[in-house]
Amino acid sequence: MSTPTTLFDKVWRAHEIHRSESGQSLLWIDRHFVHEGSFHAFNKLGERQLPVARPDLTFGIADHYVPTLSRDLESVADPKVRSMIEQLSDNTQRHGVTLFGLDDPRQGIVHVMGPEQGLTQPGLVMVCGDSHTATHGAFGSIAFGIGASEVAHVLATQTLWQTKPKVMRITVEGKLAPGTTAKDIALTWIARLGADGARGYAIEYAGEAIRSLSMEARLTLCNLSIEGGGRCGMIAPDQTTLDYLRDKPWSPKGEAFEQACAYWSTLHSDPEARFDLEVTLHADEIAPTVTWGVSPEEALPIDQAVPEPEQISDPAKARQARESLAYMGLTAGQKLTDIVIDRVFIGSCTNARIEDLRAAASVLAGHKSRVPGMVSPGSTLVKIQAEAEGLDRIFIEAGLEWRHSGCSMCVGMNGDLVASGERCASTTNRNFKGRQGPGARTHLMSPAMVAAAAIRGQLTDIRTLSSQADTTGAH
C-alpha cells in the first residue's frame, strides 16, 4: 500500500519535472495568466529575444488598469493607463496568446474569469503575476502568485523552480450561522494565526463548513490565503466542483470530461495523510468579522470594540495597534458598530461573483445607501447575469454606481480611488495603508456586511438587520 498522501503532494508530484541536488523542484505549469502589469516580463523576454514557449497554455486578461465607466479605450484619459492596456494587447498578439481584452464579452478579473470560463480545473498547477492567484485552488489545483522574473521564466520555459512548501490543514467543523460567510472564515483564521501565520505553507481547507460552501464561496476563501501568508490554498474537488465545471466553455468535453472526473475524484488527502500543521476551528467560533487596522490580521467580530493598546501586554503588539489606530483615525476601545463610514465598494477578485452581488442586493433591496459607493462586478458575464436578475436596479436605486468589471477600487490602478482620509467599507482583500488610494482607510468585510454598512452609514452587524436572506454564501 502506498504512503498516505496529501492533496497538495498528489498534485505537486504529477508536475515535478526534475529535482535539483539542492532540493528545488522544476514544475510544469498548466495555465499561465498574464495581465497589463506583466509588461516587465514581456520586456525581459524581448531583451533575450525568446519566444513564448507555450502560447496555448498562456492567457491574457485586461483587468488591473481597465476603466469601469466605459469599455472604450479612448475614454481612458491617462495616456500611461491606456498604454498599459495597449501593451498587453500588443504583447499577446505578437506571441499568439489568447486575450480576454477590454472589449471582450468574457473579460473580467482574472481570478473570476478563469473559473467562470472553465480554464481553472482540479489537479492543475496555475500561476499568474498576481498574489491572489491562490483563488484558483478552490478547485483543487495548486495556484499561486509569482513576480515578474518568474513570469518571464514561465513564458520562456512553461516551468518554474519552486521549493516545496510545508502543508497545513485548516479544518472548519460544524455549520456556519446565518450572516457568516467564507470571508468571515478567512478573516477569523488570519486574525488568529497572523498575517504571516501560514508563511511557508500550502493550505488545504477541509471540514463540514468548507464542504457546504458553494464554488463562489470557496473561491473567496482560497483567494484570501495569501493574506495569511500562505503560498496557496486548496480545497479537494467534490460533487460541487464537478457540477460547476460540467458546462463551462473551456472544460473538457464529452468522454474527456468523464476521464477528467475519474482522475479528479482521486484528488483528496488520504485519510491517514500527515500534515505539517493542523488548525481546527469550529463554525460556532466564527462571526461576521471586519478589519479595524491596516493588516488583514487586525480583524474582529463586528460586536466587539477596537483594541486599547494600553491593555496589550506585548509591547510590539501594543505599538502596532497604536500605529494602526492612528492611521485609521479610530479611538482606542471604540465599538466597531460606532465607526462611521464615508463610502462603500463592492468588487474585486475576492467578493464580486454573482452570489456576492446577490447577497449585497438582498440586504440593500428597498433601502437607500447613506454614503456614496460603487459596485464593480467581477466579470462582464457576472455583470450581464446580475442585470438579468435586476440586481443592478437595486444598487442604482440605493444610490450606488453600477460599473463595468475590473480590479477597480481594490487597488486603484485605473483611477477608481478612495480619497485621502475617507473611510471605505469594502468587500476587497487588503486594508493596507494607501491600498485604495493615498491616505485611504479600508475596512474589509463580506458583501452583505458592506450593504448593511451602506444602509446605516456605519459598520453594522448584519445579524441585527431584519433582512438576512441568502447572505451566507452557503448553499
Next chain:
Amino acid sequence: MQPLTVLEALGCALPAANVDTDQLIPARFMKEPRSVGYGQFLLYDVRHNEQGTPDPEFILHRPGADDAEVLVSRRNFGAGSSREAAVYALVDYGFRCVIAPSFGDIFASNAVNNGLLPAVVEEDDAERLLAALGDHPANIQVDLVEQRIRVAEVDVQFTVSSVWRTKLLNGWDDIDMTRQHAETIACFADDYARKFSWAAPQPPETNIISKG
C-alpha cells in the same frame, strides 16, 4: 546579476512591522517603464506628505541614506501584492540586502531574482540591529558566506535558503539554468500530454473572440 558575497555598507533602520509591497511602491507608479529608475518611488507615501514634500525626519532622508545598501525592518516585510516593482524600488535605490524576522514569500523570491538578499534573523536580533543602527544610517556588514551580520558590537546569525544563497553568491539567472534542462522538459511535456490529455485547454467551439 552581480554576485553578492560580503557587503560593507551603510544600513538603515525601518522599525515597522508588515511593511507591505503596497507601501514599498504605491500602485500608481507601476505603469512607469523601469528605465525611469524605481528608486524614487520607494516608500513614497511613507516618506512624503500629501503635497509630496519629503519628511526630513524619515530615515531615507537622513545624510548618507542615498548610499545605504542594507535595510533592517520588522516581521512580515514585503507581504501582500506580488509586484516585483517593490523589489525594483529597493534595488534601484541601491539596496542589496533587507534584514527582517520574516518576509512575504513572493517578495523573497522576487528579491533573489534581482540579486537582493532577504536575510532572516530572530526577532530579538532584529531588535538589537535596529537599536544599534539607531535613527541615522550607520555601518553594517552582511557576510553571505558566513551568514552573519555585524553592526558595531552586535553580531548575529541570519538564515537564507541554501538554493537562494548559491544563486546570490554566483549571480545566477534561472532562465539560463532551466534552458539546460530543455530536453528533460520536452520529454516531460510529451508524457504529461498523453497521461493528462484533458488538461490541455479545450477552446470552446464558438469562435475565439480575441481582438489581439
